[in-house]
Every structure is written in structure tokens, then in C-alpha cells.
Ligand code: SF4
């Protein structure tokens with residue numbers, strides 16, 4: 146197993162009291178595998194990724210375990226974590242526009258990754274290495290001489306992918322890497338991300354809004370709601386036989402032709418993160434809710450006789466048609 150996360154929770158202190166952004170989330174990803182996390186904004190997807198990278202501002206992270214390739218990360222010191230970033234796990238951030246420094250040439254920003262990890266190169270060697278990285282993501286080598294404002298959105302996102310793979314990480318975390326781009330460019334950039342991930346043999350955790358785009362990319366899918374993972378399993382099983390009403394509503398809300406289209410969400414609003422709702426967090430929006438749903442929280446459990454890895458957190462999973 147490449148990544149095994151057990152009961153990850155993230156709590157923020159706010160003036161109105163604690164906010165429960167992520168609650169007891171558990172998932173795993175095998176070496177070279179592709180796992181997607183979908184959910185509405187505020188469902189805790191980005192927070193989960195930032196917690197794994199230990200790049201959260203102010204949130205308190207708790208976990209029974211975060212195992213990366215046999216290494217337990219929860220007890221690691223901050224300096225050890227800094228070494229791990231890029232080298233073992235790297236992130237392609239949401240919105241390359243804001244993550245690149247506007248006053249530095251691409252070569253400087255990419256070079257910093259090597260410098261920060263104590264990798265020294267001679268001048269021409271460094272140039273060749275950066276050029277090679279850029280070519281691997283479909284850019285020309287001399288893009289390194291440019292400033293971010295001289296590049297299109299898609300090119301900037303490709304630069305971010307090149308940076309993420311610079312040190313050959315085992316795990317890539319991608320937070321809506323294509324959400325700011327138009328549809329054609331999205332597909333091309335995602336295809337590039339998938340290709341470099343396969344070439345590296347890295348695993349990828351992809352966060353996204355677009356259920357359909359996601360379904361074509363990942364092997365396994367996790368659906369998040371109110372900071373909880375409500376359904377997980379092989380993406381084909383989830384689409385063929387969703388076992389959580391929320392997942393089913395998301396799939397049903399996609400345009401029916403080839404089930405393509407963007408994540409529209411469903412009627413109603415998610416619960417405030419400031420309250421830990423009693424019972425199932427989805428019950429105020431769930432058409433199937435009964436008394437037990439309002440009093441007892443459902444834990445993720447196997448719900449699919451043909452696929453033991455298919456889990457759902459719903460009391461009535463078996464009754465979903
Ligand atoms: Fe709906 Fe109840 Fe299942 Fe929650 S546990 S999703 S409220 S049926």
C-alpha cells in the first residue's frame with residue numbers, strides 16, 4: 146500500500162467555536178493507483194489534501210495513522226516533513242495562477258525545489274534538467290526563461306505539474322488541477338498529468354468537482370459530504386450501484402448522455418461545520434431519512450456482496466434501488 150490514512154480529522158478554532166472540517170476520514174491508495182475525492186465545496190476535500198501535506202493554516206490535525214509507503218507521518222517533525230514534500234509526496238495546487246510567483250522566472254521557481262532539497266547542479270546541467278521536465282509535460286524547454294504572466298493558464302498548470310514531478314515523488318496530490326481552465330484544456334492537462342503519473346509509477350490522489358471527468362481518470366472514488374467520506378470503492382461499482390443516497394443523487398444529476406457534465410450538486414445546503422449534527426449528517430437533505438437516521442450516525446461499512454472494498458455510511462444502503 147502506498148498511502149493508508151486512518152481516521153483523519155481536522156478541526157479549526159473559530160470565534161464561533163470549533164469547526165469540524167474533516168471527520169474520521171479513512172482511505173488507502175495502492176502503489177501507482179488513482180484515487181479521486183469528490184464533493185461540494187466545503188465538504189473537506191481540499192482540507193484533507195492540505196492536512197496530508199501538512200500545509201494547513203491553523204487547523205488541528207488528528208489521525209490514528211497516516212502511512213506513506215511504510216513510513217508513519219503523524220509523528221514526523223516539521224523539518225522532516227519539509228524534506229518529504231516534493232521528494233516523496235508533491236502537490237499540484239488548485240489554481241496555478243496564484244501558486245506561481247509572478248516576479249520569478251519559471252527556471253528560478255523550479256530550481257528552488259532542487260535547491261531546497263540540497264540537489265546541486267551545474268548551470269548547464271540544471272538548464273537541461275528543467276528543460277527535460279518541461280518537455281515531459283508538453284512544454285518547450287525554453288519556457289523556463291519566461292515569467293508566469295507570459296504563459297497561458299494551461300501552460301502554468303503544466304509548469305506546476307513539472308514542479309510536482311521534479312524530484313520523482315511516489316505520491317501526487319492534485320487539488321482541482323484543471324478547474325480554472327476551459328473544458329478542452331482541462332482534458333489535455335489531465336491527460337498529461339495521468340501520463341506523467343504513469344511514467345513515474347506514482348500514485349495520485351485527485352480532488353475534483355467534475356464527477357464525469359473524474360470517473361474517466363480514477364480507479365477508486367471517494368464521495369465526501371460535510372467532512373466525511375460517505376461512500377468509497379472502485380469507481381465502476383459506485384457508478385453502477387451507488388449505495389449512498391448522496392452519491393446516487395450526484396450521479397443522477399449528471400446529464401444522461403454518456404453521463405458527462407459538471408458537478409451540479411443537489412438541492413439544499415450542506416450542514417454548518419460548526420455543529421456536529423446528531424445522526425447521519427445527510428439526513429436533512431435525504432429523501433430516505435427515517436428515525437434511526439436522525440439519532441444514530443452511520444459508519445462506513447461494506448455494502449456490496451461482489452466488492453468488499455465498496456463501503457458506504459448509510460443505514461439504508463441495501464434498500465437503495
Ligand atoms: Fe439517508 Fe439515513 Fe442513509 Fe443518512 S443514513 S444517507 S439519512 S438513509
Ligand code: MG
Pocket residue numbers: 186190191239
Ligand atoms: Mg477546494
